[in-house]
Structure formats: C-alpha cells, structure tokens
Amino acid sequence: xxxxxxxxxxxxxxxxxxxxxxxxxxxxxxxxxxxxxxxxxxxxxxxxxxxxxxxxxxxxxxxxxxxxxxxxxxxxxxxxxxxxxxxxxxxxxxxxxxxxxxxxxxxxxxxxxxxxxxxxxxxxxxxxxxxxxxxxxxxxxxxxxxxxxxxxxxxxxxxxxxxxxxxxxxxxxxxxxxxxxxxxxxxxxxxxxxxxxxxxxxxxxxxxxxxxxxxxxxxxxxxxxxxxxxxxxxxxxxxxxxxxxxxxxxxxxxxxxxxxxxxxxxxxxxxxxxxxxxxxxxxxxxxxxxxxxxxxxxxxxxxxxxxxxxxx
Numbered sequence: 001x002x003x004x005x006x007x008x009x010x011x012x013x014x015x016x017x018x019x020x021x022x023x024x025x026x027x028x029x030x031x032x033x034x035x036x037x038x039x040x041x042x043x044x045x046x047x048x049x050x051x052x053x054x055x056x057x058x059x060x061x062x063x064x065x066x067x068x069x070x071x072x073x074x075x076x077x078x079x080x081x082x083x084x085x086x087x088x089x090x091x092x093x094x095x096x097x098x099x100x101x102x103x104x105x106x107x108x109x110x111x112x113x114x115x116x117x118x119x120x121x122x123x124x125x126x127x128x129x130x131x132x133x134x135x136x137x138x139x140x141x142x143x144x145x146x147x148x149x150x151x152x153x154x155x156x157x158x159x160x161x162x163x164x165x166x167x168x169x170x171x172x173x174x175x176x177x178x179x180x181x182x183x184x185x186x187x188x189x190x191x192x193x194x195x196x197x198x199x200x201x202x203x204x205x206x207x208x209x210x211x212x213x214x215x216x217x218x219x220x221x222x223x224x225x226x227x228x229x230x231x232x233x234x235x236x237x238x239x240x241x242x243x244x245x246x247x248x249x250x251x252x253x254x255x256x257x258x259x260x261x262x263x264x265x266x267x268x269x270x271x272x273x274x275x276x277x278x279x280x281x282x283x284x285x286x287x288x289x290x291x292x293x294x295x296x297x298x299x300x301x302x303x304x305x306x307x308x309x310x311x312x
Contacts, residue, residue, distance in 0.1 A: 001310065002064075003032045006078050007071040008050050010034055012174070014092045016203075017128070017149045017227065018071040021306060024152070024299060028307065037078070047074040054078035067310050073118055080121045088309065089122035091144070093224035093245065094135050116140040126309065129225045129246030147309065150302040151230045151293060158204055159235070162212045167193030167276050170213040170237075172206050172228045173220075175199040180219035180242065183265055190269045193276055211235045215275050215282075220244055221262050229257070230297055233289035238282050240271045254281075256289035 003025065010019040022032040037057060040049035051074045058081035069088040070079035076089050119125060119136070125144045127133050133144040169191060175181050181197070188195050193214065198206040206228075210216060216232045218241035225246035232239045233256065241247050242262040251257035258275060260267045275282055295301070 001030050001066045003030055003067045003069060003310065004035060004063075004065045004082060004084065005032060005069050005071065006035045006037075006054065006075040006082075008037070008039065008046070008074065011203075013227075014071050014090065014224075017092070018069075018090075020150075020152060024150075024303065024306070025310070028303075030310070035078070050074055051077040055081055058082050070122070073115065076118045076121055086124070086310075087122045088124045088126065089119065090126045090128075090147075091119075091132065091136075092128050092149075093222070094132055094139075116142070124309065127224075130249055131246045132224060145309065147305060148297060148302055149225070149227055149230075150299045150306075151227070151234055151297045152299055153234060153294075155203075156207065156234065159207050159211055162208070164214055165194075165212050166214060168213045169193050169195045169215050169217055169272060169276075170198060170209050171195065171217055171219070172198040172210060173218075173226070178220065178222040180221050180262070183219045183221075183263070183268065184217055187265045187269045190273075192273050207231060207235065210237050213237055215240060215272060217268070217272060218242060218247070219262075219268055220247075223247055225249060230293055233257075233286075233293045236286040236290050238275050238285045239289070240268065240275060242268070250292070254285075256285055256292050258285070 005018050005022055007015045007018045009015040022034060025032050037050055037054040039046050055078055058078045065084040067086045067088060068079050068082040068084035070076045071090050073091060079087055119142055125142060126147045127144045128149045130146055133146050136142050136144055171184055173179050196209060198209050210232055216237050216239050218226060220242050223245035229239055229250060239257040241251055241257060241259060243259040244262045248259060251259055253259040258271045260271050
C-alpha cells in the first residue's frame with residue numbers, strides 16, 4: 001500500500017504524531033512517503049504559504065497513492081489535489097477556535113465559513129480527542145473517528161536512569177500564548193522550587209529533564225490532548241494541568257493527576273506546591289497514571305485501529 005503524509009512539519013504536536021505513525025506503518029511493511037513543503041517563516045504567512053506552495057507541489061506530483069493523509073486543516077488544501085483512492089484528514093483541536101486565540105476573531109470568522117467545506121474534502125476524518133469529536137459533530141454534523149495518539153514505549157529505552165531533582169518543576173512545549181507559558185513565568189516566585197522550560201530542545205533531552213523532575217506543569221489556555229502528558233505518565237512524573245480541551249479525558253483529578261481551571265494562577269501555584277510537599281499523593285498519582293497509559297495508549301493496544309483506518 002502506497003501512502004502519502006502531508007504536514008507542515010514532522011515534529012512536535014500533530015506533526016510529531018504523524019512522523020511516529022509513519023515509522024510504525026513502515027515497520028509493518030507499508031510504503032509511507034512524507035511530503036515536505038517550504039513556507040514563509042512569518043507568523044501570519046506560515047499557513048497560507050505552506051498551503052500555496054504545497055498545492056503547486058501536489059499539482060506537479062503525478063504519482064497515484066492508495067491513501068493520502070493530511071495532518072491538520074492547512075494540509076487539506078494540498079490533499080485535495082493529490083491523486084489517491086482514499087483521503088484522510090486528522091484534526092487535533094478545533095481549528096477555528098485556535099485561529100481566534102492566536103490571531104483574531106475576524107480571521108476566525110473567515111476560517112469558520114470555509115472550515116466545514118474543507119473538512120468535507122476528506123473521505124475519513126479523525127481526531128485524538130473525544131471533545132473535538134463531539135464539537136465538530138455539534139458544529140457541522142460531521143462524524144470524526146476517535147483515534148488516540150499512541151505512546152511508543154520502546155523510545156524511552158534511550159532515556160537514562162536518573163535521580164529526581166528535588167522540587168524541580170518542568171514545562172515542555174511551545175513558548176506561546178495558548179500554552180500559557182506567561183502564566184507560569186508570572187507565578188515562578190511563588191513556586192517552592194525551580195522551574196525549567198523545555199521549549200526548543202530535542203525530544204530525548206526533554207524526556208531526560210521530564211524524568212528527573214519532581215513535577216510537570218501544563219498551564220495551557222487551549223489544548224487538544226498533549227502527548228507530553230502521556231509521556232509524563234509513563235515516566236512517573238506527576239502532572240498538574242489546566243482542565244482545557246481533551247486534558248480531562250486522560251487526567252482524572254486526584255487519581256492520576258491534578259486539574260486546575262485555566263487562567264487562575266493562584267490555583268495553579270497551590271496545586272504545584274501541594275504536590276511538591278505531599279509525597280503520598282505524588283506516589284499514588286504516578287502509579288495510577290503509569291498503569292492507565294500501559295492499558296490504554298501503547299502501540300500494542302492501538303496499532304490495529306490504525307491499520308484498520310488505512311485498510312478498510
């Protein structure tokens with residue numbers, strides 16, 4: 001089977017997920033090609049230039065594929081012009097809502113008008129969040145397949161065993177408004193520990209820091225379902241996160257993690273400091289979290305569902 005993946009990049013977020021899926025499919029004997037497209041590295045021009053250059057590249061690509069899989073809404077504009085028997089579009093998060101937070105309400109309104117049409121270009125729609133699945137059903141009456149993003153536990157063999165650094169709090173992700181890094185920075189002086197930011201380093205470096213930290217903070221204003229929370233669960237690092245997007249789908253408050261309301265810095269500080277001093281609670285959270293990941297989010301559990309997506 002010949003498959004083409006389209007994504008603005010193949011690291012972090014949905015792009016990193018696309019890369020991991022490609023790796024796993026190749027291990028199963030599938031011929032997976034990643035389309036790489038240039039873009040203008042200016043905030044408001046990134047997505048439009050990616051779509052434009054990608055469409056030109058698609059029109060010049062005379063190959064026929066069994067499946068073309070676009071990973072996010074801008075990639076769908078390129079997908080439309082690829083010759084393939086089956087077209088799949090994956091969306092992690094509600095795209096028009098993300099645009100409104102990052103750009104403006106006017107831009108979001110424009111995206112909203114065309115979003116439903118773009119989604120209909122695909123034969124199959126998928127998302128990694130049940131919240132997103134429900135939102136698009138209510139918004140446009142579209143049926144998304146819920147397909148969780150697996151955790152490849154074999155990758156963690158390269159992470160060295162290391163003692164925990166007492167009271168080290170780690171943040172992993174983009175340094176951006178929707179991720180709430182400004183909120184975390186503003187409360188640093190009230191946290192009874194040191195905050196380390198992993199915003200522009202390799203996956204292995206980030207995981208090493210995560211493994212040696214006492215706690216991971218996720219102060220996001222908007223999310224789909226962060227893969228890094230699953231990684232923290234696997235590495236037995238307790239998580240304090242805001243109850244936004246799909247995060248409450250995997251964190252059960254006071255059972256395998258701690259949830260706090262978004263945009264409430266004082267509650268975030270209280271939760272972080274409580275975990276840093278309460279070893280009994282911390283131990284309970286990490287054991288429950290690790291067990292939850294092994295039972296629900298490994299490739300061993302989820303690979304058959306991905307194979308079915310492409311073969312059915």
